[in-house]
Amino acid sequence: MKVNFYSIRYGLVLLLLLLYGCNDDIDHHEIPDNLSARLVAGMEQQPDLQQFVKGIDILDIREDLESSAYTVFPPTDEAVLKFIKDKYNASDISEIPEEAVKMLVRGHIVRNSMSWDYLLILGPNGGFRPGPDQPNWDIRLWDFKIPTIYNAPPIVDTDPTTGKTRKLWRKANYLPIHYSHQKLGLLNPDEDYKLLYPTSEYTGFNVQGAVAIRPNQATINGFFHVIDRVIPTLGNPDLFLKENADEFGLFRELMTRFVKYNYTAKGTNEQKGEVKDSLFIKSYYGNHFRYFCEDVTGEGNVYHVLGHVNDFFPPNNEALLNYLTETFVTPGYYGSIEEIPDDALVPLLKNHYKLTMNGEGTRWLRPTEWSYFSSGLGQKASIEPSNVVKTDFTNSAVIYGLNKVLAPALYKSALGRLATDPDYSYMLKIVNDMGLDGRIIASPDMKVTVFMPSNQAMVASGYEYDETTNKFTTPTNTDGVEPRFLSSLVMQHVVLEEDITDLPDKRFAENMSGGQYLSISKAGVLGGGNYQKNASKPVKILFKEDKGVNGTFYGIDRVLEPADKTPGEYLSDNFRTEFSEFLKLLKSAGYVDERMELTNLRGEGPFTILAPSNQAIVDNKDIIPTGDRKALREFLDYHFLRQDAVFADGTVQGDLLTTHKIGTGKYTPLTVRNTPAELSFVDGKGRTVKAIDDERYGNFPALNGTVQLIDNILLRE
Numbered sequence: 001m002k003v004n005f006y007s008i009r010y011g012l013v014l015l016l017l018l019l020y021g022c023n024d025d026i027d028h029h030e031i032p033d034n035l036s037a038r039l040v041a042g043m044e045q046q047p048d049l050q051q052f053v054k055g056i057d058i059l060d061i062r063e064d065l066e067s068s069a070y071t072v073f074p075p076t077d078e079a080v081l082k083f084i085k086d087k088y089n090a091s092d093i094s095e096i097p098e099e100a101v102k103m104l105v106r107g108h109i110v111r112n113s114m115s116w117d118y119l120l121i122l123g124p125n126g127g128f129r130p131g132p133d134q135p136n137w138d139i140r141l142w143d144f145k146i147p148t149i150y151n152a153p154p155i156v157d158t159d160p161t162t163g164k165t166r167k168l169w170r171k172a173n174y175l176p177i178h179y180s181h182q183k184l185g186l187l188n189p190d191e192d193y194k195l196l197y198p199t200s201e202y203t204g205f206n207v208q209g210a211v212a213i214r215p216n217q218a219t220i221n222g223f224f225h226v227i228d229r230v231i232p233t234l235g236n237p238d239l240f241l242k243e244n245a246d247e248f249g250l251f252r253e254l255m256t257r258f259v260k261y262n263y264t265a266k267g268t269n270e271q272k273g274e275v276k277d278s279l280f281i282k283s284y285y286g287n288h289f290r291y292f293c294e295d296v297t298g299e300g301n302v303y304h305v306l307g308h309v310n311d312f313f314p315p316n317n318e319a320l321l322n323y324l325t326e327t328f329v330t331p332g333y334y335g336s337i338e339e340i341p342d343d344a345l346v347p348l349l350k351n352h353y354k355l356t357m358n359g360e361g362t363r364w365l366r367p368t369e370w371s372y373f374s375s376g377l378g379q380k381a382s383i384e385p386s387n388v389v390k391t392d393f394t395n396s397a398v399i400y401g402l403n404k405v406l407a408p409a410l411y412k413s414a415l416g417r418l419a420t421d422p423d424y425s426y427m428l429k430i431v432n433d434m435g436l437d438g439r440i441i442a443s444p445d446m447k448v449t450v451f452m453p454s455n456q457a458m459v460a461s462g463y464e465y466d467e468t469t470n471k472f473t474t475p476t477n478t479d480g481v482e483p484r485f486l487s488s489l490v491m492q493h494v495v496l497e498e499d500i501t502d503l504p505d506k507r508f509a510e511n512m513s514g515g516q517y518l519s520i521s522k523a524g525v526l527g528g529g530n531y532q533k534n535a536s537k538p539v540k541i542l543f544k545e546d547k548g549v550n551g552t553f554y555g556i557d558r559v560l561e562p563a564d565k566t567p568g569e570y571l572s573d574n575f576r577t578e579f580s581e582f583l584k585l586l587k588s589a590g591y592v593d594e595r596m597e598l599t600n601l602r603g604e605g606p607f608t609i610l611a612p613s614n615q616a617i618v619d620n621k622d623i624i625p626t627g628d629r630k631a632l633r634e635f636l637d638y639h640f641l642r643q644d645a646v647f648a649d650g651t652v653q654g655d656l657l658t659t660h661k662i663g664t665g666k667y668t669p670l671t672v673r674n675t676p677a678e679l680s681f682v683d684g685k686g687r688t689v690k691a692i693d694d695e696r697y698g699n700f701p702a703l704n705g706t707v708q709l710i711d712n713i714l715l716r717e
Contacts, residue, residue, distance in 0.1 A: 035220050038066040042219035043074055049226065051080040051093045055105040058094060069113040070149075072224040073175060073207050073231070080104065083230035099153060103233050106150035107173050113222040116205055116215045147172040151270070152233045154279055160256050169267030169279035173233050176393050178206045196391050196398070207231060208393060234395045237312050237353075238282060247390065248401055250321060251314040255349060257342050260285040284349075312397040313352045313381075315405045316389060323405040333420040344419040346432045347408035350377040353397075377437060381406050410437050414450045414499075414551030423454045426465055427490060430472070434487040440494055440512070448551035449495040449509075451518070451525050451541070453559050461559035488513050492527055492562050499551040503541070505676065508647035508701060515606060516562050517645060517701035525556060528563020528701040535695045563703045567609045568598035570702050578697050578709060581617040582639075585624070589632045600633070600659060601640065607659075607705035608641040610681065612713045613692065620713045634660060638668060638683075638714050645706050646672055647699050648679035648691055660716065668716060679708065684717030 040062050043049045052074040056062050065072075075083075083104070084090040093101060154167040178193055193202035197209040205212040210227035217224045235243070241252035260283050267279040315323070324337050334340050353376050375381050383402065390401035411419055415437075418428035431437050440448065453461065462474045463481075471480035481489075491512035498509065500520065507520045511527075519526040524538025539560060545553040571579045571586075586592045591600045601607050617624065625631035637660035646652045653674035660668040671682040679691040689712040691698055697709040 035218060038220045039070055039072060039222045039224060040065050042217060043072065043224055046214075046217075046226070048076045048078065049074050051077045052105065052108075055080075055093045055101050058098070058101050059105055061106075065109070066221060068221065069111070070222045071110050071112060071114040072222065073108045073110075073210075073212075073227050074224055075104075075108065075210065075227050075230045076213075079210075079227070079229045102150060103152070103173075104230060107148050107233060108175070108227075108231065109149050110146045110175060111149065115218070115223050116212070116225065145174045145176050147174055150233070154277065155239075157282060159261060160259060166261050166280045166282070167277050168282050169264050171267075171395070174395050175231060176208045176234075178202070178208075195385065195388065195400075196393055198391075208234075234393065236394050237314075237397050237399060240312075240392050240394060240399050241314060244390065244401070247316050248314045250317045251352070254320075254345055255284045257345070258284045258349075311353075312399045313383070313402050313406060314399070315352065315402045319402065319404050323407065327407075327411055328420065331420070341422065341425060343425060343428045343432050347377055347410045347419065347437050348405075350437070351375045351379055351381070351406045351408045375406060377408055377410075378439070379406075379409055408437070409550075410440075412549050414448050414548035414553045415440060416548055417545060417553050418452070423456070424452060426455045426458050426463070426472075427452055427493075429465070430486045430490050434483060434490065436487065436490055440496075446550055447497055447499040449498055449500040450551065450553045451493045451495075451539075451556050451560060452553065453493070453556050457557050458559060460557075461561075463559065488516075488562060489559070492516060492518075492560050493556075501546060501552050504649070507649045507651070508645075508699065508706075510606075510645070513562060515704035517647070517706070518560065519699070519701060525554070525560065526701075527560035528565070528703065529561025530558070531701055532563065532565060533561075535700075563701055565702055566597060567601070567607060567702045567705045567707050568592060570700055570707055571609065571611065578613055578694075579611050579707075581614040582611045585617070585626070585632065585636060588626060589629055589636055591633070591636065600637065601642075601705075602659075603642060605643065605704045606645040608644055608646045609705065609707045610639045610641070610689075610710050610714060611697075611707055612639070612710055616710070616712045623715075624713065634716075635713075637661070638670070638716050641670065641672075642667060644672075645701075646674065646679070646708065647701075647706055648674070648693065648708070649699075650674055650676035670714065681710065681714060683714040685715045687712070687715065689714055 037045060040053060040056055044053050056065065080093060081091070084093060084096050084100075088096045088100065090096050093104065096104075150173045152170040152173055154169060157166050157168050158164070159166055193200075193206065197206075200206065200209040201211065203211050205215055205225075207225070207227050208231045210229040210231055212225045213228050214226035217226065238252070241248045241255075245252065261280040262283065264279050264281050267281070268276055271277065271279070321337075324340065328334050328340050328344070329336060383400075383404075383406075387402050387404050388400045389403045390399075392399040410416060415431070418424045418431060431440070455465075464473050465471075466473060469480065472486060473480055494512040495509045495518065496512050500507070500509070503520065503522045505521060508517050509520060510516070511518050516528060519531060519538070521538065524540050526535065526538045530539060540557040542555040542557055545555070565573075571583050572592075583592070586598065591598055593599055612620075625635055638658050640659040641656050642659045644652055644656050646656070651674065653672045655669040656672050657667040658670050662668050668684070673680045673682065681689045681691075683689060689710050692709045692711055694709060698707065700707050
């Protein structure tokens with residue numbers, strides 16, 4: 001037996017309507033006693049929809065509309081006639097161009113049969129939504145933006161970099177549906193709607209700026225909801241900026257520096273006819289900065305989240321011009337706005353788009369939420385309704401034009417010099433490429449200390465930048481340094497949550513990489529890799545800049561290299577003979593594998609190895625249980641701190657846990673005394689064991705830990 005899918009689906013929807021019809025609180029639907037008409041015939045029966053029906057016949061789509069399930073939002077004759085009079089000086093829909101008829105008719109039709117209540121309960125794309133007991137309902141654009149059966153014609157665009165003409169694919173036009181019902185708890189207050197559509201009244205069921213004056217007109221194969229005005233084709237962010245260039249043209253000029261055109265096979269092949277134009281998708285694509293102008297999903301390598309929603313907050317020309325002048329030109333960093341490098345602008349552009357809410361994903365933001373949302377830069381923004389001077393609802397973004405700039409914290413932070421000094425453009429490029437700006441400067445209140453090499457210092461350290469390939473190379477990585485390593489390289493130079501305003505006599509600090517440490521002193525600074533090569537030759541600090549609102553910037557003459565040796569590898573270095581006896585004990589206990597990794601160091605760390613000197617082990621050979629592996633392991637476990645990196649700098653001290661277990665999840669503590677003058681340990685026997693002050697052996701900032709050479713063995717209680 002052949003089953004009609006649409007009949008079943010419609011029957012379910014009808015049943016849903018009948019169930020809700022029993023509720024006196026919901027009265028937004030009308031179900032005739034006898035559903036004898038199909039969609040077009042049903043609209044034809046209403047005297048004020050004749051222009052729309054005539055448009056259906058002009059396009060010859062009546063048969064299709066009556067054979068499948070659709071939902072139609074027909075504007076009244078009065079609305080159609082006003083629109084075509086204003087737009088084309090015409091008095092009948094038959095007098096306007098065919099493409100205009102397509103927009104007017106097909107642009108008001110969506111697939112599947114959807115009543116108003118169906119929209120509320122299931123969402124326009126059929127996804128189940130929260131029920132009445134969940135009042136905090138997200139307003140996500142995918143829940144109220146419905147694709148129509150109309151594809152706008154391609155836009156002809158000129159590539160500003162080559163001068164070539166491109167035709168831009170436009171995917172299906174959308175209808176924004178704004179609705180609410182107290183019973184179902186959807187929050188969409190009138191003041192929010194009025195901000196987007198100041199000339200329309202919010203009634204609880206609006207289609208863009210139109211009011212659904214007769215919703216829920218049921219027919220055999222679908223519903224139609226009569227609206228009071230024509231809904232033109234939605235634009236996109238690029239068109240908004242272009243059409244409003246007198247107000248927002250400067251922001252578009254900045255974004256155009258990053259313009260790219262991607263050929264779309266899907267859009268090209270969807271064209272009708274034997275001759276098909278090559279169609280492209282226009283995007284603004286910079287270093288970790290991607291913004292597509294048209295709503296595009298699933299388009300191969302240019303897939304983007306704009307199939308859903310972004311909030312776009314372009315500042316107007318006056319505000320942006322003043323900000324760029326005050327930030328970059330007046331201080332003398334650059335001679336003009338045109339001279340500001342592209343990489344320096346990336347944080348600014350990112351701070352005005354793809355604004356999301358508490359990591360929940362892309363969604364439309366109500367004005368009441370503007371005080372606590374995060375930008376695409378990961379920065380909190382502050383916007384008042386008085387800052388919004390122009391709004392638009394487009395296919396891929398809700399746009400709020402501002403009379404202010406959402407200033408990135410980066411420019412006035414400790415990292416600000418990267419954007420304002422061309423000599424540090426290499427590091428800025430990496431920061432942008434790796435998306436580290438938001439991580440390093442997520443908040444102006446987050447303290448940081450930055451040690452940064454200039455472009456010249458990077459070249460001197462072996463890092464060359466190739467503009468043609470946009471890659472960094474080194475003598476050992478001529479094909480390009482891996483992005484993962486570049487990201488780590490930047491983080492190697494940043495100490496988070498601390499502003500070291502004055503250089504100490506001796507200090508160690510964990511950098512942003514995690515598990516990597518810097519040796520900081522008045523003589524200079526060392527990364528673990530620098531320490532390995534020559535601990536007595538620190539990287540020089542050339543100058544200090546403390547005008548950043550959240551920390552201090554130090555210019556340095558070389559790159560701070562990360563440690564690539566684990567504590568076990570450090571111990572086994574041939575030239576570190578002072579660890580040889582301790583290493584023998586570790587091997588005898590089975591704690592060292594063939595790669596010289598210490599198998600007893602489990603967990604996240606960081607770890608500190610307290611390695612007795614060769615002499616200390618020889619002097620205590622009679623009490624070290626070398627003949628009993630279990631006892632030897634317990635002896636050695638007391639010489640490893642399992643969660644702390646202890647350097648001889650007067651910072652980390654107290655009762656710290658060793659790796660020696662005394663029960664399930666419990667470990668034996670060891671007392672650490674740490675002053676700028678001396679590092680020592682009080683063991684379980686009450687004896688004081690001192691760290692030997694010798695830069696060849698102690699304080700080495702290894703990968704995820706350190707090693708201290710001590711003058712005696714440690715004994716448990």
